[in-house]
Amino acid sequence: MERALLVCVEWRRDGWEADASLEELAQLARTAGVEVVGTVTQRLPHPHPQHYVGPGKLRELLTMRDQLGYTLLLADDELSPAQLRHLEDALQVKVLDRTALILDIFARHARTREGRLQVELAQLEYRLPRLTRMWTHLSRQAVGGVGLRGPGETQLEIDRRRARERIAWIRRQLEEVREHRARYRQRRRQNRLPVIALVGYTNAGKSTLLNALTGADVLAADKLFATLDPTTRRLRLSDSQVALLTDTVGFIHKLPTTLVAAFRATLEEILDAHLLLHVVDITHPKAAEQAAAVRQVLRELGADRYPTITVLNKIDRLEPTIDPDRLARELDIPTNAVFVSAATGYGLETLRDRIARTLRDIATPRAVQLLIPYREQRLIATLEEHGIISERRYLAEGILLRARLPNSLLPRLEPFLAPSVDDA
Known part of the structure; x- marks a missing residue:
């Protein structure tokens, strides 16, 4: 088992203290099978461009290497190729950043071909600009002879070319996956069954809640990223x-952007949902920050306006002296939140009732007027599939529609809502 020292430069202003961020990094390390032997923090205006930490802290890391015998340094931010190279040269140990560690965990937990392809794509895109440090010991391979083009490719150039070819191939495969998922969602919509997506921070209890509500037997483990493939x-x-x-x-x-991009086909399941269940571990000391991180990713996906029920999970683990309602107010949790314990079943019937009422409200048609730009004409087919268009007028700036549509569509149509002619 590798022995790791964790290091964090405290420079962000995102509500996460260094200790809390390092505790999460330690949990990630343990999930990856790494033994944590110590932690180091440093407050800087921004990470050092060469060594991530300052010169004095770098000397401290060297001393701790000799004292603790760590063989791996884990940084709590994504490091640049130069930072990785300089740290490894200075410390003579393997250096990984938070992104590489998360990618390693994803690689361990990917079960399906789609999941493995998505992880491999994220890994390749992360590693491509960092290949230089892997091949600094190789010199250019000369290819002599009359009529030849001169020096041949270095091993680095060969690896870069192969990586780019592999990335292009994986993207083509994942595009086929996206098209397959789109066809599947189309068939699913024809069944007229509403779709609910569980979203939340890793290890909040989403899979346990799925099992409790449906009687399924999806893997639910007390570790980070136990679920990668949508079920x-x-x-x-x-x-x-x-x-x-x-x-x-x-x-x-700090979810790596390469993962969000690589898992687009999977995350699009969220975009197809009529309702989101945002599962929050109410017992976690950083519950508010975790909920904010989830909302940020939903904003990036364009799903932040979707109808959402906040589910405060693991209430059975709260200390008896803690008032759940007061705690929810302190954490700035939405007032429509439902307290549950997916493990014991507490609150599940209340949650079912809330889901049923919300879905009925969502399905209720509403009269709206929309101005659809010509570049967004493809939306009209979706509107015709789910609602009734009673009038359309072709204007210079787009197509003006009067329609009756289910409430579930309105959040994603908000940019196109136009004032009613009667109100003008």
């Missing part, structure tokens, strides 16, 4: 009301 199960809300409940990959503070 959908039927959720019976009453004798006459059935929905589809989808579990999705968990989010995390």
Whole structure:
């Protein structure tokens, strides 16, 4: 087992103290099978451009290497290729950053071909600009002879070319996956079953909640990123009301942008949902910051306006002296939140009732007027599929529509809502 020293430069102003961020990094390390032997923090206006930490702290890391015998340095930020190279040269140990560690965990937990391809794409895109430090010991391979083009490719150039070719191939494969998922979602919409997506911070209990609500047996483990591949199960809300409940990959503070891009096909399951269940671990000391991190990713995906029920999970683990309602107010949790314990079943019937009522409200048609720009004409097919268009007028700036549409569509149509002619 590798012995790791964790290092964090405290420079961000995002509500996460260094100790809390390092505790999460330690949990990531343990999930990856690494033993944590110590932590180091330093407050700087910004990370040092060469060594991430300042010169004095670098000397301290050298001393701790000899004292603790660590063989791996884990940095709590994404490091530049230069920072990685200079740190390894100075410390003579392996250096990984937070992004590389998360990618390693994703690689361990990917179960399906789609999941493995998405992880490999993220890894390749992360490693491509960092290949230089892997091949600094190799010199250019000369290819002599009359009529030849001169020096041949270095091993570095060969690896870069192969990486780019592999990236292009994976992207083509994932585009096919996206098209397949789109066709599947199209068939699913034809069944007229509402879709609910579970979203939340990693290890908030989404998979346990899916199992508790549907009777499924999806892997639910007390570790980070146990679920990577989306899983959908039927959720019976009453004798006459059935929905589809989808579990999705968990989010995390400082989620690598390469992962968001690589997992686009998976995350699009969220965009197809009528309702989101935002699962929050109410017992976590950083519950508010975790919820904010999830909302930020939803904003990046364009799903921040979707109808959402906040589910405060693990209430069974709260100390008896803690008032859950007061805690929720202190954490700035939405007032429509539902307290549950997915492990014991507490609050699940209340949650079912809330889901059923919300879905009925979402399905209620509403009269709206929309101005659709000509470049967004493809939206009209979606509107015709889900609602009734009673009038359309072609104007210079776009197509003006009067329609009756289910409330579930309105959040994503908000940019196109136009004042009613009657109100003008």
